[in-house]
Amino acid sequence: MFGSKGLIEIYTGDGKGKTTAALGLALRACGHGARVAIVQFMKGWAQYGELAAVKHLPNVTLVHTGRDKCIFRGDETAEDFTEASRGLKEAEKFIASGEYDLVILDEINVAIDFGLIDADDVAELIGRKPEKTEIVLTGRNAPKSLLEMADLVSEIKEIKHPYRSGVSARKGVEY
Numbered sequence: 001m002f003g004s005k006g007l008i009e010i011y012t013g014d015g016k017g018k019t020t021a022a023l024g025l026a027l028r029a030c031g032h033g034a035r036v037a038i039v040q041f042m043k044g045w046a047q048y049g050e051l052a053a054v055k056h057l058p059n060v061t062l063v064h065t066g067r068d069k070c071i072f073r074g075d076e077t078a079e080d081f082t083e084a085s086r087g088l089k090e091a092e093k094f095i096a097s098g099e100y101d102l103v104i105l106d107e108i109n110v111a112i113d114f115g116l117i118d119a120d121d122v123a124e125l126i127g128r129k130p131e132k133t134e135i136v137l138t139g140r141n142a143p144k145s146l147l148e149m150a151d152l153v154s155e156i157k158e159i160k161h162p163y164r165s166g167v168s169a170r171k172g173v174e175y
Helices: 018-031 049-056 078-097 108-113 119-127 144-149
Strands: 008-012 036-040 060-064 102-106 134-138 152-155
Touching: 008 018, 008 144, 018 036, 018 049, 018 102, 018 134, 036 078, 049 060, 060 078, 078 102, 078 108, 078 119, 108 119, 108 134, 119 134, 119 144
Parallel strands: 008 134, 008 152, 036 060, 036 102, 102 134
Antiparallel strands: none
């Protein structure tokens, strides 16, 4: 970053922590004066802690898209497609500008997996990134075509999760 070659990173897998890892990278980059853009896909709910937190960080822009509830495969609506398309357009704007050192496309892999956006469109977008821009894609079920393009792929695997024993999502930890 900062004059060197920006890479393409993917955080995928069925475990918890993909978004958390990407936001940790954003925090680290901010500490070095980087400009960061974050586009969240399928996360229209207004209670995510990162929405409030980024207001305290310099040089970070966050756009969140999607309905304000969790959707399941087969329950997609026209609004889900519209919101995913809006997110992709925002990502295109951030990447094409060349003004950002780090662009995070949070849960974009899930939006692709649900068919809300096309993997080929995402591949074309990240293939046009400025050389210095680092791009991170998060979400389970990353498509093979994007995995092949990536310079770094981390798979987060669930070993144990408190949901399985009835613990609900906790403010400040899961959202």
